[in-house]
Amino acid sequence: MGNNENTWILTAQCPSCLGTVDVVTRFLAENSCYIVDIQSFDDRELNLFCIRVQFRPLNDEFNSDVFEQTFQARANKFDMTWSLTEPNHKTRVAIMVSKYDHCLNDLLYRYRTKALPINIAVIISNHPDLEALAEWHGIDYYHLPITAETKPQQEKRVLEVVQQYTCELVVLARYMQVLSADMCSKLSGKAINIHHSLLPGFKGAKPYHQAWDKGVKLVGATAHYVNDDLDEGPIITQGVQAVGHSHYPEDLVAKGQDIESQTLARAIKYHIEKRVFLFGSRTVVFAD
Known part of the structure; x- marks a missing residue:
């Protein structure tokens, strides 16, 4: 869509x-709110309805507090949850990363050029390698190495950092650690991960090779919300993206990293444009 800088977003879901x-x-x-864009979907299998509306108030005296209070009375009749x-609004983001920097670099560029309306508040890593990159961007960097013995304490520290920086979203930009079930539960619907998608699937070291x-x-590549089922x-x-016999392993790696970066972004x-609705293990995504 075009420029929607002055539009509000109302999202809601309820039983059909x-x-x-x-x-x-x-x-x-x-x-007196003019609808700029509207998308809705009714899931007949789950008996759930969702709607996303972008609107522009025509009244200069628009008051969001009054709007929320008065709309709540209407929403209650439909057992509707809404926001x-x-x-x-710039979503405050914590990025978790290990050594691969392609997704992080892509997000930093989009952040720097305002292509993504986010505020990268902090970067957290289990390695020190990318601290200089964070420092160059003026972003705080936390090196929290993880071993089997320290994992519970370090995950607790990660959550403390996320809370300290009032982050609304956690992005795993090639963070090569498996999150515990407890951490996944605490970040449910608020953490996005990226991983390669190959058919057939290849697990373990050097999947592209x-x-x-x-x-x-x-x-x-696939971007998804984290849960306690790995990937x-x-x-x-x-x-x-299609590849052929002329693509060598290093070519597949390069293409895969490009797709990972684009898919994660x-x-x-x-997510930040409120286009994603979580219906249990499924999503409804109103693409732009």
């Missing part, structure tokens, strides 16, 4: 029933 779209659109019209996001040995024809959380975005964009 008659009048769900009307309760939102009628309320906006009654309060209102103000224009130009394994893929080359098998002559794969597609490389890709199997609710999917937000996926990317894929797109997932973050959809």
